[in-house]
Amino acid sequence: MTIHRGRVRWHCRRALLELDLVLARFLETQFDQLDESQLEILQELLNLEDHELWPMVNGSKECPETRWEPIIGMLRHSKASGGSGIKQ
Numbered sequence: 001m002t003i004h005r006g007r008v009r010w011h012c013r014r015a016l017l018e019l020d021l022v023l024a025r026f027l028e029t030q031f032d033q034l035d036e037s038q039l040e041i042l043q044e045l046l047n048l049e050d051h052e053l054w055p056m057v058n059g060s061k062e063c064p065e066t067r068w069e070p071i072i073g074m075l076r077h078s079k080a081s082g083g084s085g086i087k088q
Helices: 005-012 017-031 034-046 050-058 066-080
Strands: none
Touching: 005 017, 017 034, 017 066, 050 066
């Protein structure tokens, strides 16, 4: 399964600005290092609604799927190391 960066970039565009910023930063800094299984998990996460994904990324909700935890951890790291405009 080949996952194209352009398709992922499109799915990273979100209505929730904070999530949009985190995903854009993650895409720019981490995308090229992800292996095939991590890319598949990222696709699963991007299929979630903002109100489902953002609480996991900001740490207010536990990750319900253990296989998602590494990517959620990377997204949290992107959030923590992000620039201004991303609420901690």
